[in-house]
Amino acid sequence: MMKADEMTPGGSSATELARTFMEITSAIANGEETIDVFSRLTLKCVELLPVSAAGILLRDADGVLRVIGASNPSAHLLDLFQVQNEEGPCLECLATGEPIADTDLDSAGRWPRFAALARAHDFSAVYALPLHSHQVAVGALNLFAHTTLSDDRLLVAQSLADTATLSLLHVDARMDGSLVVQRIRMAVEARNTLDQARGMLAQRFTIDGDAALVRLQEVARETGLSLREVATAVVLRDTESPTFIYLAE
């Protein structure tokens, strides 16, 4: 029996884990939007697990995997997500519905291009854990680590992936497949909006895309608006939105 404050193998205490799940499920219950939930969740992955990057990808209506939330939006990480539309653990995870682990990243292995790219960024283990809705994998939680994860840690990671799925199922009593497809479409367009807003701020303040995202997240915190609402106000140049004042130089 583990005491509440005892450290689990990955370094996070049971209390910390419990608090995280409570925080995320209550955010979902309060109607927090999918892109906000996903970015919160990927940051928690990096905090609680021995991984250095995390991202959540969803399969859009056209079958293409789209990154909805990531712990760090750096360009090299986006490339690692992007290439998985051709090969890599996420694609296989979506196809089989099973969790996929690659702890070799052997460039002569199953996905040579992906493995080489991951190794070039010093990663030594990659995981893709399915987001299930009605027995169908609709997306994946993608983790990048410098060490191999223990089974205990993988269990925590899969629980976090399951929690992410809740955000797609919530909102309506009519929890049918079509509704999930619609929630995914909305999350993808919210993500597109966020990228448009990042571009606008990058141009306006001559900053890079990462700094632009940080700026948008700050405004969301200060105004109490969701990330999507802030991004939409920026893109539509809504002078009535409180966002406008925060971003005036």
Place this chain on the structure above:
Amino acid sequence: MANQRWRVLTDAIQRVDPELAPGERLCLAGEDFLSVDSLSIATVIDEVYRPLASSTPWGALLDEAQFSVGDGPTFRAHGGAVPVLAADLLGQVGAAQWPLFVGAAEGEGVAAAFAFPLRIGAGALGVLTGYRAAPGGLADQEFEDGLILASLAGAEVVRALALDVQGDAEGPDLVSYDHSTVHFATGMVAEQLNIGVVEALVRLRAYAFASGLSLTDVARLIADRQVTLEP
């Protein structure tokens, strides 16, 4: 690696007479999948309505009626994030919900309308609407197909807008590209030229066409500040 349903729909569109405009082919093929009597694409750019395509003149007329009175499912769906589904336009609830449109609906004999907004991020492009003469809602599969057709119709609207800029029907496909980078670059262009994101995306696409590069390549060059579009 396309979704199975996506492929079924794009294959069906491919089978329609290639002499017709792409938007018309989408509407003609899409009708059956949604079990509607008419399917149409309305573009609304800078709040100006323009018909793009319709499988019947009836549907085009119903789109126009909604934008002229400023009411109805299609009018409501524009700029929104979710489809507006009216399974019984002429019933008590429908009549109360669409007070300015219900008269025209009755006159034209339309009983149900399903309107899917077309968008690229925060940029609103218009609406894809299916009309039925008899009341009744969409089945789950019909709804899902409607979402897919709306994605395809959105790409078609951007292509049609780019025609006005580059004067040629050819151009990079808007279906397969690096979304994150393209939308980021679109935002940069919109800010730099002080234009909307829809216009910025059209400009980006036109530049890609003129330079013979892919949309993703042009977006990368813009994001890396190696290319700047002229006003």
